[in-house]
Amino acid sequence: MSTISAPGARGGSARPAASVPRGISRTYLVLELRRLVRNRRTLVFSLVMPPVFFLIFGTSPAYAHQSAGRGNVTAYVLVSMALYGAILTATAGGASVSVERAQGWTRQLRLTPLRPSAYIATKLAATMALSAVSIAVTLAVGSLRDPQMPLSAWVGCALVAWVGSVVFAAFGLFMGYLLPAENVMQILGPGLALLSFAGGLFIPLGDGLFADIARFTPTYGLAELTRAPLTGDGFTLAAVANVLVWTAVFAGGAAWRFRKDTARV
Amino acid sequence: MDTTAPAPATLALELRGLHKSFGDVHAVDGLDLDVRPGEVVAFLGPNGAGKTTTIDMVLGLSDPTAGDVRVFGSTPAEAIAAGRVAAVMQTGGLLKDITVAETVALTASLFGNRGPVLPFLERAGIAELAGRRVGRCSGGQQQRLRFAMALVSEPDLLLLDEPTTGMDVEGRRDFWAAIRADAAAGRTVVFATHYLDEADAYADRIVLVAGGRVVADGSAAEIKNVASGRVLSASFATPELAHDAARDLTSSGSPAEVRGTRLIVRTSASDDVARHLLTATSAHDLEVGASSLEDAFVRLTSSGRTDDRTDDPTSPTAPTGAHR
Structure with missing residues (x-):
């Protein structure tokens, strides 16, 4: 409406009235993606390990003939590995905030107009992009080894795994704020492997005490939901409740630490 | 007709009764300071004098326990958002896996500036390092990178927190040459240091702090003169x-x-x-x-607070406006 600009009494330096980004900065997002692609470690964890694990664990010839609901067991293992890759990617992405915090980068950003929430959103967006690529690569590699499932299961499993992995981005963020930055992934990596066992991602859970405990771990609910399009079992109430509760815990925890971190003292 | 002096320009920095306590520790304990546009001021004091704490408050990174901070008449947060104040911090604040040029381009974009970054690199004297990963830069090079990052918003006030810590002699000289060349264009610069020679050589005015307060304020010559x-x-x-x-x-x-x-x-x-x-x-x-500035420094700061500031009419703690 108003075209009148207040130039203000500035000491000589004329400044362009450029619009300062208040939300996500495209430049920043592109740079974040470039950083992920350049990071060899990230690429190994996100794009190499999951398909390799599938090739190791999921290609037994017997699996091709065993049924897993609407597909075969090969497909079951493949979907599990895709989810494992997505979870690992998302957790590492969230946890990277802690490293950047320890390096003083988030403090440096506070000397710019970028909002702390926009910083987190940028990190999450880049992480979720890589998570999508991780799932796609794993499924693409796996598709060469004869997994059987209907197209709806391919798409459904991939989508649930991808959307669900955001829960682990929140987990990574929360843990990143809590754990010492230098070795956060050294702690989270083995922790995730354990959780993946609990989610039945590597071997079926079966019955027994471990299986009973496993039902309450954050990987279990998400794994059940991810495999539902393949098994045809539908979303069980227990799995949905598991995911909702853990989402609340991780997102709430991350938000709590985030607010504490950005508060001025 | 009008013979009155022109209205004073807005102060670049105005600190009034600034206090900052961490529990029982009074890091900043009643600090007053005016910095006028165009001044190059050294904030000189021993470790623990409250220099960094004060700078953090000027940048809005922390809130004063009491007192008021004004940067060109606005709050620190407003000044940061408008790009009027920028800082070169002592350590950290860099992503090691991206290049020098990427770091500056990113910082510039956050201020809505998508132009070329080379001019900023040139002004900071690191144009030849544009493609180098930050993690491979020396401490001095990283410091000049921080300087380039601080330039992207063309700040009117630049704060430097012990900017040459850990640099070798040549690195310090190059760094200060870049800062000095830039300040000649009229930028206000406030730098914290505990290097006396740095304060002496590069500042128009020295503000001596100890125990969270200003204990002396004047030109390097005045400080030396009065102290001994x-x-x-x-x-x-x-x-x-x-x-x-x-x-x-x-x-x-x-x-x-x-x-x-x-x-x-x-x-x-x-x-x-x-x-x-x-x-x-x-x-x-x-x-x-x-007597060296070192003597002046030791005598003025080791005596702690000088509560009898007005006793000596030649004291450089007399009104800051009297200088220049």
Whole structure:
């Protein structure tokens, strides 16, 4: 409406009235993606390990003939590995905030107009992009080894795994704020492997005490939901409740630490 | 017709009764400071004097316990958002896996500036490092990168927190050459340092802080002048003779101290003291030295707070506006 600009009494330096980004900065997002692609470690964890694990664990010839609901067991293992890759990617992405915090980068950003929430959103967006690529690569590699499932299961499993992995981005963020930055992934990596066992991602859970405990771990609910399009079992109430509760815990925890971190003292 | 002076320009920095406590520790304890546009001010003090805490409050990274901070008349947060104030911090604040040019381009984009970054790199003297990963840059190079990042918003006020810590002599000289060239264009610069020579060489004005307060404020020459003058020393045959001479001098208004057989006097009337010592006592091996800024620094800061600021009319703690 108003075209009148207040130039203000500035000491000589004329400044362009450029619009300062208040939300996500495209430049920043592109740079974040470039950083992920350049990071060899990230690429190994996100794009190499999951398909390799599938090739190791999921290609037994017997699996091709065993049924897993609407597909075969090969497909079951493949979907599990895709989810494992997505979870690992998302957790590492969230946890990277802690490293950047320890390096003083988030403090440096506070000397710019970028909002702390926009910083987190940028990190999450880049992480979720890589998570999508991780799932796609794993499924693409796996598709060469004869997994059987209907197209709806391919798409459904991939989508649930991808959307669900955001829960682990929140987990990574929360843990990143809590754990010492230098070795956060050294702690989270083995922790995730354990959780993946609990989610039945590597071997079926079966019955027994471990299986009973496993039902309450954050990987279990998400794994059940991810495999539902393949098994045809539908979303069980227990799995949905598991995911909702853990989402609340991780997102709430991350938000709590985030607010504490950005508060001025 | 109008003979009154023009209305004073908005102060670049205005600190009023600034306090910051961490529990029982009063890091900043009633600090007042005015910095006018275009000044290059050294914030000089020993470690723990409250320099960094003060800078954090100016940048809005922390809130004062009491008191007020104004940067060009606005709050720190507003000044940051408008890009009017920028800082070169002591350590950290860099992503090691991206290049120098990427770091500056990103910072510029956050201020809505998508133009070329090379001019900023050139001004900071790191154009040839554009493609280098930050993690591969030396400490001095990283510091100049921080400087380039601080330039992207063309800030009117630039804060430097002990910017040359850990740099070698050449690195320090290059860094200051870049800062100085930039300040010549009219930028206001406030830098914290505990290097006395740095304050002496690069600042128009020195603000000495100790115990979270300003203990002296003036040009380097003024600070030296008020703090001491000259240092005389002379030897005596025995400590008793030295003590006798010291008593005489002290009672006549030139406080002297004795170390062993050597008498030491700090005085602005060095000629008179020297004449007295050589003619009326058995002093020998007399030496006269100019007091360094280091002496001034030690004397002013080790005495802690000087609550009697107005006693001495020549004190450089007199109104800051009187200088320049």
